[in-house]
Amino acid sequence: MELTSTAFLVTLIAGTALVMLAALVLWNRIPGPGWVRWPARVLMIALCQLTAVAVIATWINGSYGLYSSWDDLLGTEDVQNSSAMTGPPPGRARFTLGADGTRSTYFRGPHSKLAGQVLVWTPPAYGAPGAGRTRFPVVMLLHGYPGSPRTWIDTGNMPDSLEQLVQLGAARPFILVIPEIYPGGVNTDCSNTPKRKVASWLAQDVPELVAKNFRTLREPKGWGLMGVSTGGFCATKLPLQYPKVFRAGAALDPDPLVGDPEVLSDPALRERNSPLWLVRHTKGGDVGLFLATSAQDKESPPQQLEAFGRAAAGSGVRVKTLVRPAGGHNFQTWAGMYPDALGWLSTQLPPPGDGR
Structure with a gap:
């Protein structure tokens, strides 16, 4: 999937929505003691932030043409x-x-x-x-x-x-x-x-x-x-x-x-x-x-x-x-x-x- 393609941006947006939905659903359903639940919740927050930042970065890249391909980015x-x-x-x-x-x-x-x-x-x-x-x-x-x-x-x-x-x-x-x-x-x-x-x-x-x-x-x-x-x-x-x-x-x-x-x-x-x-x-x-x-x-x-x-x-x-x-x-x-x-x-x- 091309870095600048609309399909990639749509996929990232959908992935962000799913990660946020999963965090809301699983927040109080994580089993185990507190030392297990809290790190898991921190991980869910981090995933939400990471996917949201990826969406914004991809949108900015598409608008400004900073990187045209994965090879260019990497x-x-x-x-x-x-x-x-x-x-x-x-x-x-x-x-x-x-x-x-x-x-x-x-x-x-x-x-x-x-x-x-x-x-x-x-x-x-x-x-x-x-x-x-x-x-x-x-x-x-x-x-x-x-x-x-x-x-x-x-x-x-x-x-x-x-x-x-x-x-x-x-x-x-x-x-x-x-x-x-x-x-x-x-x-x-x-x-x-x-x-x-x-x-x-x-x-x-x-x-x-x-x-x-x-x-x-x-x-x-x-x-x-x-x-x-x-x-x-x-x-x-x-x-x-x-x-x-x-x-x-x-x-x-x-x-x-x-x-x-x-x-x-x-x-x-x-x-x-x-x-x-x-x-x-x-x-x-x-x-x-x-x-x-x-x-x-x-x-x-x-x-x-x-x-x-x-x-x-x-x-x-x-x-x-x-x-x-x-x-x-x-x-x-x-x-x-x-x-x-x-x-x-x-x-x-x-x-x-x-x-x-």
Whole structure:
């Protein structure tokens, strides 16, 4: 049972109710002398508290997306990934269809030499009669830290949120691509470092794999990104670094746009991978960026969006910002930004077509 699944939360709630009911029924029915009855009652109280705390912790985790899986919670995911840096090359990667409609694969990128998971979801129009030659725009979803591709499915309500917007005519029917943003378990803010080329993984390996296996529009015209938190930082910087791959990026509550010293300790490397530095040194290019946050988010303050907008002046980069009056650094807030972000991406990327 998945850590973030509704079934697990419901099971915990039911278990808590049963433990409390058992304590009420058995409180005065425990046989034996007092030295036996009182420890048993203390144990029942402890069990009630433990199950209640588990329910609250699971609800908070689901709301904030702190841990996306049991491996993530127990700290075993990074170990597995770091020891499994080998995987099939793109030509031998196989996508497996899941019950939720996503296709999943694990492969080794030829450019980065990194291996990781990639989820792909195609809209209903992709498989509609007569659409066999139609190519579709792509939005790559970038999760936060900690997190995994499944975070978007289990906590971020994707692709359901996109489907609802498409039905309302508020967004295009995108192909969604959800890769790991720190394959091997090391966060580099989606940057190439001497030991780990995560930018190459996201901007070369993953697009090449997806374009080979799905009917996607050509890069960069038909490719965009949307990210949250650390993924929002990446969705801001990657179009600036790879304008020949991504035409647009939407960042929801992005991490500090100057970079994080705890992630990249080398000041020069950190600066040259920061969106603020990149946009100041970008001249021309057909790139659009959407940045959103809330006035209450201390991790992604509105002031940094204002500073980024000033830095982008004269760069030729199209910048749109959104500051919501309230909301925390969590998927509940980010889901409220989906209509604006996906609607904006729909103005930047073309509709499905023949790809010419």
